[in-house]
Amino acid sequence: MQPQQQGQQPGQPQGQQQGQFQGQRYPILLSTMNDLPGYEVVRVFGEVFGLTVRSRNMFSTMGAGFKAMAGGELKGLSKLLSDSRHEALGRLSEEAMAHGANAVLALRFDCNEIATTASEIAAYGTAVYVVPHTQR
Numbered sequence: 753m754q755p756q757q758q759g760q761q762p763g764q765p766q767g768q769q770q771g772q773f774q775g776q777r778y779p780i781l782l783s784t785m786n787d788l789p790g791y792e793v794v795r796v797f798g799e800v801f802g803l804t805v806r807s808r809n810m811f812s813t814m815g816a817g818f819k820a821m822a823g824g825e826l827k828g829l830s831k832l833l834s835d836s837r838h839e840a841l842g843r844l845s846e847e848a849m850a851h852g853a854n855a856v857l858a859l860r861f862d863c864n865e866i867a868t869t870a871s872e873i874a875a876y877g878t879a880v881y882v883v884p885h886t887q888r
Contacts, residue, residue: 778841778842778845779845779849780845780848780849780853780854780855780856781854781855781856781882782841782844782845782855782856782859782877783855783856783857783858783859784858784859784860785857785858786857786858787857788855788857788882790884790885791855791882791883791884791885792882792883792884792885793857793880793881793882794881794882794883795852795853795880795881796878796879796880797848797851797852797853797878797879797880797881798851798878798879799876799877799878799879800844800847800848800851800853800856800876800877800878800879801843801844801847801874801875801876801877802839802840802841802842802843802844802845802846802847802874802875802876803840803843803872803873803874803875804836804839804840804843804872804873805866805870805871805872805873806832806835806836806870806871806873807869807870807871832871833863833871833873836871836873837861837873837875839873840861840873840874840875841875843875844856844859844875844876844877847879848877848879851879852881853879853880853881854880854881854882855879855880855881855882856877856878856879856880857877857878857880858877858878859875859876859877860875860876860877861873861874861875862874862876
């Protein structure tokens with residue numbers, strides 16, 4: 753086993769500070785897979801989720817309605833949903849880390865409309881602690 757660097761969690765690969773997994777933008781590893789090649793799950797913390805509810809302003813919604821009649825991408829709504837997913841993933845990451853996890857596996861999204869004025873985005877998965885197979 754390689755010596756641990758300052759700020760590094762036990763069992764974390766050398767050269768990766770806490771929260772860094774191959775340049776990923778979130779503070780922990782997020783994966784839609786049920787397992788993680790090259791890693792072993794050593795602890796399961798259970799289900800975690802991140803939730804956000806957002807609405808667009810009235811004028812933007814009207815503009816999207818006119819654009820929908822003409823056809824084409826509704827860029828404002830696409831940005832809203834993309835931003836909402838990132839916010840939900842950030843909240844999911846925070847909850848998982850609060851449990852002591854360094855990864856979330858089996859990540860999924862759910863999206864619902866609320867009263868035709870807002871969208872709910874939920875990100876959920878299983879919070880786990882993983883270590884590389886070589887560091888046991």
